Amino acid sequence: MIKIAVCGACGKMGGLVIENILKSKELKLVSAIDVTNVGKDIGEVMRIGRLNVPVGDANDIDNVLERSKPDVLIDFTIASAAVKNVIAGAQKKINLIVGTTGFTPEQRALMENAIRENNVAAVITPNFSIGVNVFFGILAEAAERLSDYDIEIIEAHHNQKKDAPSGTAVKAAEIISKKLGGKELVYGRHGLSPRKAEIGIHAVRGGDIVGDHTVLFAGDGERIEIKHQAHSRQAFAKGAVRAAVWVSSARPGIYEMADVLGIYQKK
Numbered sequence: 001m002i003k004i005a006v007c008g009a010c011g012k013m014g015g016l017v018i019e020n021i022l023k024s025k026e027l028k029l030v031s032a033i034d035v036t037n038v039g040k041d042i043g044e045v046m047r048i049g050r051l052n053v054p055v056g057d058a059n060d061i062d063n064v065l066e067r068s069k070p071d072v073l074i075d076f077t078i079a080s081a082a083v084k085n086v087i088a089g090a091q092k093k094i095n096l097i098v099g100t101t102g103f104t105p106e107q108r109a110l111m112e113n114a115i116r117e118n119n120v121a122a123v124i125t126p127n128f129s130i131g132v133n134v135f136f137g138i139l140a141e142a143a144e145r146l147s148d149y150d151i152e153i154i155e156a157h158h159n160q161k162k163d164a165p166s167g168t169a170v171k172a173a174e175i176i177s178k179k180l181g182g183k184e185l186v187y188g189r190h191g192l193s194p195r196k197a198e199i200g201i202h203a204v205r206g207g208d209i210v211g212d213h214t215v216l217f218a219g220d221g222e223r224i225e226i227k228h229q230a231h232s233r234q235a236f237a238k239g240a241v242r243a244a245v246w247v248s249s250a251r252p253g254i255y256e257m258a259d260v261l262g263i264y265q266k267k
């Protein structure tokens with residue numbers, strides 16, 4: 001059995017990931033970590049019945065990991081917390097799944113340094129859904145063929161989402177930009193803002209939208225819209241659990257979901 005710790009266990013994604021771990025024959029939940037509900041049984045917090053796994057205090061993560069000895073730590077928290085959790089996990093030689101989004105380049109570098117220095121394996125991705133990772137591959141191909149078209153990315157999420165634009169929209173922009181030899185990214189427009197050769201990125205927030213991403217390629221007399229819509233967070237949770245199984249036996253390194261799925265080449 002692969003032993004799993006979940007950071008952000010009391011959140012929307014953490015709870016779903018735990019439900020998927022409980023259904024898996026390969027995985028065992030050994031630790032649930034959060035800053036809320038500390039000491040309560042995570043099954044009772046989730047209202048699914050006692051699991052005999054108390055919520056460990058994220059502020060005491062070193063001791064929680066020392067006691068529960070997970071093989072893989074899955075993090076769905078907030079960027080500042082995820083950096084600390086990833087460093088703590090890497091120092092204990094635990095392989096990592098990082099689903100949290102909204103990292104600054106400095107935060108990302110801190111995590112990557114800890115992963116490399118401690119020789120662990122980590123999958124870091126803003127989107128664990130299989131569909132979105134196929135969508136990324138389609139975008140790369142479209143960008144190559146429509147390089148002189150105007151490109152805009154429009155994403156929509158629920159009104160509780162903390163970061164904007166979404167990590168998935170940024171990743172889509174990076175994939176397209178890389179294919180086109182580097183493009184300026186413009187986040188929204190206001191006032192006088194004539195279009196140049198940039199990729200425009202627009203974030204919509206409202207209601208309970210799980211996650212929509214549309215990439216518009218607009219040319220003379222026509223346009224193509226490539227769209228992915230997540231109907232439920234289960235698409236992400238299922239992918240995160242699949243990645244946890246994969247990373248448990250991966251060689252040290254930093255990976256993306258594309259590596260887990262083997263569905264498109266990064267370079």
Ligand SMILES: NC(=O)c1ccc[n+]([C@@H]2O[C@H](COP(=O)([O-])OP(=O)(O)OC[C@H]3O[C@@H](n4cnc5c(N)ncnc54)[C@H](O)[C@@H]3O)[C@@H](O)[C@H]2O)c1
Nearest residue numbers: 008010011012013034058077081099100101126127128236
């Ligand atoms: N990669 C993906 O596929 C994917 C999919 C959905 C959401 N996300 C990202 O996952 C993150 C969490 O999303 P959510 O919707 O579950 O949010 P949420 O607010 O429902 O849950 C976050 C949880 O983290 C906890 N937390 C805060 N600080 C902590 C710390 N120091 N240590 C441990 N836990 C801590 C909070 O108490 C809360 O329970 C966000 O960054 C979101 O953008 C990623």
